[in-house]
Amino acid sequence: MFSAEAPSWSFTRSKAMSECPRGAWFAYHARSDRDFAARAYALKDLTTLPMAAGAAVDYVIGRAMKAHRDDGEALVGLATAGVRLFRRQIQNSLAVVPEIQNGGRWDRSSGKWMPPLQHHYYGLDLGDEAVARMERRIVECLGEFESGAVWERIRRVSPAAWHPLGKMDGRDVPSFLTSCGVKVWSAVDFAMVDGDMAHVVDWKSGVPSPSAQEAARDQLAVYAMWACRHYGLRPERVQVQAVWLQAPTAWEPQTVDDVRLRSVAKRIKAEVAAEEARLEIRLNVRGRRVQRKAPRENFPPRPGTKRCVECRFRELCPEGQRECAHLQTTAALAV
Ligand code: SF4
Numbered sequence: 180m181f182s183a184e185a186p187s188w189s190f191t192r193s194k195a196m197s198e199c200p201r202g203a204w205f206a207y208h209a210r211s212d213r214d215f216a217a218r219a220y221a222l223k224d225l226t227t228l229p230m231a232a233g234a235a236v237d238y239v240i241g242r243a244m245k246a247h248r249d250d251g252e253a254l255v256g257l258a259t260a261g262v263r264l265f266r267r268q269i270q271n272s273l274a275v276v277p278e279i280q281n282g283g284r285w286d287r288s289s290g291k292w293m294p295p296l297q298h299h300y301y302g303l304d305l306g307d308e309a310v311a312r313m314e315r316r317i318v319e320c321l322g323e324f325e326s327g328a329v330w331e332r333i334r335r336v337s338p339a340a341w342h343p344l345g346k347m348d349g350r351d352v353p354s355f356l357t358s359c360g361v362k363v364w365s366a367v368d369f370a371m372v373d374g375d376m377a378h379v380v381d382w383k384s385g386v387p388s389p390s391a392q393e394a395a396r397d398q399l400a401v402y403a404m405w406a407c408r409h410y411g412l413r414p415e416r417v418q419v420q421a422v423w424l425q426a427p428t429a430w431e432p433q434t435v436d437d438v439r440l441r442s443v444a445k446r447i448k449a450e451v452a453a454e455e456a457r458l459e460i461r462l463n464v465r466g467r468r469v470q471r472k473a474p475r476e477n478f479p480p481r482p483g484t485k486r487c488v489e490c491r492f493r494e495l496c497p498e499g500q501r502e503c504a505h506l507q508t509t510a511a512l513a514v
Pocket residue numbers: 199201202480481482483486487490491492493496498499500
């Protein structure tokens with residue numbers, strides 16, 4: 180069993196740790212280091228162009244589902260709405276970045292629904308072609324969602340059986356405890372109960388490369404674990420589906436087999452243990468763990484040009500700055 184002080188686990192954190200432990204330190208541990216806490220906290224908000232495009236897709240899908248659920252309204256023209264939102268996000272980013280560069284941070288309550296872009300923060304040109312590519316992606320994804328089989332199938336189920344729509348309903352990311360006591364955050368896009376089955380759907384706006392599909396299989400296994408606990412169901416009564424919206428979609432949810440569930444549970448346990456091993460645990464006089472420290476040197480940098488250019492925390496990282504010193508501000512980076 181892990182203690183309550185053990186690190187929690189999420190896909191984002193797992194990816195950060197595997198890519199560069201120092202980057203993960205800035206994102207998850209710098210708050211306890213007074214030299215880095217404030218800036219790391221501000222930089223953690225920055226986002227990338229593909230993430231902004233994906234967020235625009237998710238947001239518009241959420242709005243369409245909410246309109247259907249709350250008002251029985253069928254929103255149309257989703258692709259146009261998504262592109263408009265994405266362009267507004269880019270303009271908002273340009274307006275907000277100087278404030279962050281001057282030591283401030285993005286104000287979540289400002290009504291600007293998405294965080295600013297790290298390209299703008301680091302003075303890199305987004306590139307017209309990269310922006311146009313993301314707009315085409317938004318159009319394809321939202322066009323497919325609007326007319327595709329998955330949304331049509333979901334609409335046949337009473338919204339009373341839908342799980343709350345995350346941020347649309349002001350809900351935090353759900354979490355659950357694994358059998359060994361790890362807190363796992365699982366940001367499910369959509370879940371519902373239909374008959375005696377629960378279904379979990381994950382909207383995907385990215386390219387379904389083999390590695391992305393393999394990562395999605397593990398991600399869906401985590402969502403299946405969440406659904407089992409949330410609905411009190413056995414794994415054979417939970418079906419999951421990654422819906423890759425850049426191509427025609429079909430309703431084809433599947434159960435997650437025991438082998439995958441066990442291997443993901445093992446992966447979570449091993450990764451949390453590995454991260455915990457980098458921490459300094461302090462004990463009280465009775466030998467109980469009372470505090471953990473995360474020394475920066477236990478999370479070494481792993482510089483790499485592409486990785487560092489895409490890293491939100493480069494400003495705080497001498498190794499990353501050295502890695503990128505030869506680069507000009509150019510559109511050829513990062514997206
Ligand atoms: S700039 Fe590079 S080395 Fe530094 S934290 Fe980011 S990814 Fe790691």
